Amino acid sequence: MSAEILNLRQFRKKQARSDKEKQAEQNRISFGRTKVEKQLTKALNEKAAQAHEQGRIDRNGDGE
Numbered sequence: 001m002s003a004e005i006l007n008l009r010q011f012r013k014k015q016a017r018s019d020k021e022k023q024a025e026q027n028r029i030s031f032g033r034t035k036v037e038k039q040l041t042k043a044l045n046e047k048a049a050q051a052h053e054q055g056r057i058d059r060n061g062d063g064e
Contacts, residue, residue, distance in 0.1 A: 033041075
């Protein structure tokens with residue numbers, strides 16, 4: 001019936017390391033892209049925005 005004894009200082013350090021590693025992984029995903037990948041993403045976004053804008057119906061106030 002004995003509980004496992006934990007050293008809180010070690011537990012906090014282990015938890016902090018784990019949190020930092022999760023943040024580092026997110027940063028690698030977000031910021032770890034090459035210049036070419038960033039340019040490709042920008043070009044695709046601009047193309048999608050242009051296609052969306054072309055599909056817009058321009059309505060005049062004269063009922064046509």
